[in-house]
Amino acid sequence: MIWWCKARAVPQLVAVLAGTVAAGLLLGDGELPVPALHGQAGHFLLAHVITLLPAVFLLYGLGRGDLRTETVAGRFLRGLDVGLALTLAAAGATCGSLAYAAGQGALALVVARNIAGYLGLALLVHPWIGHRPAAAVLAAVPLVCSAAGWHPDGSPRPWAWPLHPAGSPYALAAVGLLLLAGAGCALFRRHPTTAPHLLTG
Amino acid sequence: MLLRTVLRVSAGTRVLPFLLGFVLVALGDELTAWVTPAYGLAAAGHASLALPFACAACAAAGAWEGGRLHRGGVFDRSPVRSALAITTPVLLPVALMGGLGMLAALTTAALAGGTADGVPQPGVLAVWAGLLLANTLVGSVVGRVLAPVVAVPLALISSFVLNAYPVAFDTYWPRHLVGGGLSDCCAVDQVLDGRAVAASLAFSGAVCAAAVLLVRRRGGPLALAAALAVTAGGVALGGWTARDLGPEPVRPRSSAALRCDSGQPRVCLWPELGAARSVLVREEVRRTAGALARRGVPVPAVFTMAARPGPGEAGLGVPTDARAPDVTAAVVGGLLPRTPDCARRGDPYPAAAVTGTATAWLTATAASTATTGITGTPERPADGRFTPADSARAAQLLQLPEATQLAWYRDTLDALADCGTLPPPVPHTGATIGGER
Incomplete structure (x- = not known):
């Protein structure tokens, strides 16, 4: 377990999560000016982008070990990794809810939900394409949402779950679905890294 | 490396379908709206909406290529060719990918404006080329330094922010450094200001030079200081060149391009209206001016489409796809003072x-x-x-x-x-x- 913790850089990951939640609460309502696109009206907040960080660091940790050796590990590493991701999502949700209860406003809930959503997406995508392209895909999600995710009247489109406001049931359902599907893919795609092009990473 | 190998393994080839799909699908509506019809420069300027996204894609792919060079340990093994000679063939497909993405945006905008047979605009294309190259090189430097799993998202997002953010500043010169005001170009009576192009080229040239320094010298402290100095110099030079520009990088078009006839009143039109429409507009103007003059309304002797009509002239604000009611409205608008x-x-x-x-x-x-x-x-x-x-x-x-x-x-x-x-x-x-x- 100690080796696994060192390989996944768990202390740094917890620090990044804490830092993300803090930065999201402090700076999160700063607006990033995207090019003013016709037929789009909506705010692209810093909080929509910062919440990528824990998921990217999780992927960084997933790729740090010797991937080839890990496929024959005695311990159930996939389960440990999925457990780490779900624990992070739960910790983020707890921090966000506590901050909301302490009066920080609905942005805390948005930050917590987006952290969980990106973690689920990372779990979903990385068994298929490897951890580095998965990080690139994650980073493309906020850009695609900023370019095409708003209706002309300023409400977010249903599929652009990072942009949804705090109480939106669509976004909560999407995040829950992503976490479930991600956990399923990461647990049940056996030996995901035995594809040769992924093992050379 | 063989050309076909370079194209096969390059990150640019993998990202190209996504970039093209993004430009055509997500930005397609925006690229086809509000383009001044029949004016090639307006189509090129309007296509610059896709520039922050293409630059971000180039930076991310460049970071991937830089990370690949680093992971391969190429520069630790005493290579024969210089670092720049190794990096260039790897990064050129990435820049080419960005160029193809911008070409798709240009084609979309030009088809919407009906100028698909227009001459490519050298100023706008130069700005695009400079910025795409600069983003690719900086992305590759970031990829050499950080682990790719962190470098690629960082390059993608920070390149997008750096290319899109300056438009929101209250001072105008930063937006001209990254080609930010280009999407407001141009109405038919405006031309691109050369100073905006020069400022952007100065900035992107300096950033390219700084990145090349870092690539050649493998990132020693002297190289880092020199790169920072060159970048600061480029920003200063670009800012000084663009200091007098307004929010849009345009200046009024020279009235030498106007085509005037010798009727009563004289009507001066831009050539973009086309021969058939010019005849229609002239007839409508004469008919309207005649009707007004018969009722005693004072009508000036010259109607012109120039941005600043002279004394004794009236402005004529017809769109380039004008029909008869537009002309009547334009004549009426020209008679009232600004x-x-x-x-x-x-x-x-x-x-x-x-x-x-x-x-x-x-x-x-x-x-x-x-x-x-x-x-x-x-x-x-x-x-x-x-x-x-x-x-x-x-x-x-x-x-x-x-x-x-x-x-x-x-x-x-x-x-x-x-x-x-x-x-x-x-x-x-x-x-x-x-x-x-």
Whole structure:
């Protein structure tokens, strides 16, 4: 377990999560000016982008070990990794809810939900394409949402779950679905890294 | 490396379908709206909307390639070729990918504006090339330094932010460094200002030079300091070049390009209208001006599409795809004075309330038949230049004797020219136009 913790850089990951939640609460309502696109009206907040960080660091940790050796590990590493991701999502949700209860406003809930959503997406995508392209895909999600995710009247489109406001049931359902599907893919795609092009990473 | 190997393994090849799909699907609606028809420069400028996204894709792919070089340990093994000679063939496909993405955006905008056979605009293309190269090189440097799993998202997001953020600043010169104001270019009476192009090229050239320094010298402290100095110099040079520019990188087009004829009144049009439409516009202008002159309205001798009509000339604001009603509206608009500077500053402008009535009255007068000289209530045009209340007041005016109408019109023109004169009341009703609000 100690080796696994060192390989996944768990202390740094917890620090990044804490830092993300803090930065999201402090700076999160700063607006990033995207090019003013016709037929789009909506705010692209810093909080929509910062919440990528824990998921990217999780992927960084997933790729740090010797991937080839890990496929024959005695311990159930996939389960440990999925457990780490779900624990992070739960910790983020707890921090966000506590901050909301302490009066920080609905942005805390948005930050917590987006952290969980990106973690689920990372779990979903990385068994298929490897951890580095998965990080690139994650980073493309906020850009695609900023370019095409708003209706002309300023409400977010249903599929652009990072942009949804705090109480939106669509976004909560999407995040829950992503976490479930991600956990399923990461647990049940056996030996995901035995594809040769992924093992050379 | 063999060319086919480079193209096969490059990150640019993998990202190209996504970039093209993004430009055509997500940005397609935006690229086809608001393009000035028949004006090639406007299509090129408008396509610059896709530039932050293409630059972000180039930076991310460049970071991937830089990370690949680092993971391969290429520079630790005493290579024969210089670092730059190794990096260039790897990064060129990435820059090419960005270029293809911008070409797709340009084609989309040009097809929407009907200028698909236009000459490529060298200034805009130079700005694009410089920025794509700069983003690719900086991305590759980031990829050499950080682990790829962190470098690629970092390059993607920070490149997008750095290319899109300066447009939001209150000072204007940062946006010209990253080609930010280009999407506002151009109306048919504007041309791209060379200073904006020069500023952007200075900035992207300096960033490319700094990145090349870092690549060649493998990132020693001296190289880092030199790179920072070169970047700062580029920013300063670009900022100094663009210091006088406004929010848009345009200047008025030289009136030497206007095509004027010798009728009465003279009509000067831009060549983008095309031969057939120019004939239509000239006929409509003469018909409208003739109808107004017969009713006694003073009509200037020259109607011009230039941005700043001279003394004795009237502006003619027709769109490049003008039809007959647009021309009548443009002639009427040209007869009324421009909004004075005091009103643009925000001072109280009492004559603003009477603009709609004057427009309605002029439109009805221009549509009057030569024989009867009487018109009905003017119809409300689609662009809402005047409200139904304005139409009603104009109909009231039209019942009065012609001399009274002309006197009212003269007084209204005087009131519209500055902020101090009150507009005249509509005669025989005793109500001041402004007092009805």
